[in-house]
Amino acid sequence: MSKNTIPVGPFHPLLEEAEYFTLQVDGETVVDIDLDIGWMHRGHEFISEQKTFTQSIYLVERICGICSTSHPIACVHAIEDVCNVEIPERACYIRTLVGELERIHSHLLWLGLAGHFIGYDTVWMWAWKYREPVLQMFEIISGNRNHYGMMRVGGVAKDVDPAAVPELSKILDMIEKKMIMIAKVANDDPVLKSRLVNVGVLSKQDAINFCAVGPTSRASGVPADVRRDEPNDAYGLVDFKVIVTENGDVYDKLVVRVLEIIESIKIVRQCLDKLANIQGPILNNVKEIPPGEGIGRYEAPRGEVFHYVRTDGTNRPIRHKVRAPSFVNIPTFMASCKGIPIADALITLAAVDPCYCCTERSLKVVDHNRDSLNINLLAASRTRTEEIRREIHGR
Amino acid sequence: MDRTDEFLKEMGNKISEQIRKPKRLYFRVENKDLLEVVEYLFKKMACRLSTATATEVHRGIEVLYQFSHDASGCYFCPRVVMTDLKNPVMSSITPVVRGAEWIEREMFDFWGIKFEGHPRMEPLLAREHPKGLGHPYRFRRTT
Numbered sequence: 155m156s157k158n159t160i161p162v163g164p165f166h167p168l169l170e171e172a173e174y175f176t177l178q179v180d181g182e183t184v185v186d187i188d189l190d191i192g193w194m195h196r197g198h199e200f201i202s203e204q205k206t207f208t209q210s211i212y213l214v215e216r217i218c219g220i221c222s223t224s225h226p227i228a229c230v231h232a233i234e235d236v237c238n239v240e241i242p243e244r245a246c247y248i249r250t251l252v253g254e255l256e257r258i259h260s261h262l263l264w265l266g267l268a269g270h271f272i273g274y275d276t277v278w279m280w281a282w283k284y285r286e287p288v289l290q291m292f293e294i295i296s297g298n299r300n301h302y303g304m305m306r307v308g309g310v311a312k313d314v315d316p317a318a319v320p321e322l323s324k325i326l327d328m329i330e331k332k333m334i335m336i337a338k339v340a341n342d343d344p345v346l347k348s349r350l351v352n353v354g355v356l357s358k359q360d361a362i363n364f365c366a367v368g369p370t371s372r373a374s375g376v377p378a379d380v381r382r383d384e385p386n387d388a389y390g391l392v393d394f395k396v397i398v399t400e401n402g403d404v405y406d407k408l409v410v411r412v413l414e415i416i417e418s419i420k421i422v423r424q425c426l427d428k429l430a431n432i433q434g435p436i437l438n439n440v441k442e443i444p445p446g447e448g449i450g451r452y453e454a455p456r457g458e459v460f461h462y463v464r465t466d467g468t469n470r471p472i473r474h475k476v477r478a479p480s481f482v483n484i485p486t487f488m489a490s491c492k493g494i495p496i497a498d499a500l501i502t503l504a505a506v507d508p509c510y511c512c513t514e515r516s517l518k519v520v521d522h523n524r525d526s527l528n529i530n531l532l533a534a535s536r537t538r539t540e541e542i543r544r545e546i547h548g549r
Numbered sequence: 550m551d552r553t554d555e556f557l558k559e560m561g562n563k564i565s566e567q568i569r570k571p572k573r574l575y576f577r578v579e580n581k582d583l584l585e586v587v588e589y590l591f592k593k594m595a596c597r598l599s600t601a602t603a604t605e606v607h608r609g610i611e612v613l614y615q616f617s618h619d620a621s622g623c624y625f626c627p628r629v630v631m632t633d634l635k636n637p638v639m640s641s642i643t644p645v646v647r648g649a650e651w652i653e654r655e656m657f658d659f660w661g662i663k664f665e666g667h668p669r670m671e672p673l674l675a676r677e678h679p680k681g682l683g684h685p686y687r688f689r690r691t692t
Binding site: 174190191192193197199200235362363364365366367378383384385447449451458460462464472473475477481482485514534538 | 568570572573575597598599600602604613615617619620621622624626646647648649650651652672673674675676677678685686
């Protein structure tokens with residue numbers, strides 16, 4: 155049977171963001187996949203090098219709308235790695251509280267989308283219904299449902315009002331009951347199992363070879379979690395389990411995320427208990443950043459977010475490298491998509507919870523004459539569409 | 550003996566310009582020794598490649614690989630320095646570490662660094678760009 159090419163994207167109902175996959179298929183089976191990224195031009199790394207350290211934190215918060223506190227936490231860790239500043243205990247708990255709430259809402263977002271992609275919209279409606287109270291918790295804590303603006307070098311910007319803790323605990327109790335219910339459903343539901351078990355398997359060796367991170371690697375039996383391996387903030391002070399499964403299929407990725415939500419709820423509860431009882435400062439002032447290099451990382455919902463900062467003693471970095479988890483998780487498609495039916499390819503692509511705006515954080519479009527966005531995007535888009543049409547239809 | 554000491558004992562003769570901080574080891578390695586050092590980190594010590602960072606400084610272009618030793622939370626960071634700014638070339642580690650494919654392509658894209666031995670040395674993010682990016686991160690030099 156002859157091989158055919160099926161393009162997915164650059165604009166496709168499956169993808170909230172613009173990406174382009176080329177599936178080589180033999181009959182109904184995917185035999186090869188090519189990934190073409192680079193459709194979003196934002197130049198975060200370049201812009202960050204022109205901002206002060208405090209401004210950079212706001213900038214990196216806008217790399218991703220979902221994990222909008224993971225990048226700032228990794229960024230402040232990197233800067234703190236350069237200047238060796240101590241973080242007040244209360245600030246540690248606030249950072250961990252915000253980070254774990256973000257994990258809950260991000261995993262629920264993915265769970266809903268995954269249900270939607272396999273045509274199981276009940277999952278989508280239930281997951282997103284219970285994501286909403288988590289966003290309300292963010293609003294109580296920070297004043298915002300997203301882009302919380304909480305992180306600072308040396309601590310956090312805003313304190314959690316002790317009077318709000320009972321209300322936050324009440325919402326958390328409600329979410330916990332529902333998450334336990336969803337975990338039971340995931341464990342029992344024949345539709346989810348028949349649709350996801352043994353689909354898009356990523357072997358442990360492939361996860362290691364591709365340097366995959368987060369639930370993508372933990373579902374394949376790689377027990378790496380920055381929260382345990384390098385316990386910054388309050389992670390060394392709270393109890394939680396690292397969820398690891400062995401099969402590496404889409405179902406295991408779902409199980410890891412659902413169980414991680416329950417672990418996150420436990421962490422959030424421990425943080426709220428501490429915040430109700432301990433008092434103290436939330437920010438240590440950092441007057442200057444010495445010359446040097448710093449590495450900061452944080453276990454974002456999708457895996458390790460990595461920031462590297464190089465400084466020269468001025469108030470801005472001379473190099474700020476950002477690596478989002480999707481940048482290393484997306485190439486695993488080249489292993490997990492081969493040999494599966496076309497119908498399973500889309501949920502396999504979605505199973506790593508890919509975030510393309512994170513992946514392409516640094517692309518910067520320039521005019522060759524000077525540093526400015528000065529190309530005719532409409533003409534470029536039409537040219538490319540015409541090229542794709544010619545490639546596919548041969549005319 | 551912690552893992553950093555173990556690494557220094559085995560690979561100490563191949564590295565220079567060590568900067569040692571708690572849970573961080575930055576060091577320079579010559580291009581000819583890079584693959585051996587990387588193979589030791591990835592295969593013997595079971596490190597994971599987090600990413601790699603290119604920086605242009607006065608002495609040349611530096612590529613810093615960041616390997617995470619997850620079991621101990623340490624970072625091992627080999628640094629390669631290329632002084633030929635017009636034609637920066639170095640060895641690719643992708644044949645050893647599959648996960649380096651994209652980041653080396655990104656550095657090729659943004660910095661114009663050629664990685665010898667890379668299985669697919671072509672732009673990553675600007676593959677579809679009508680004119681090519683022209684290595685936008687090479688527009689200025691830093692100290």
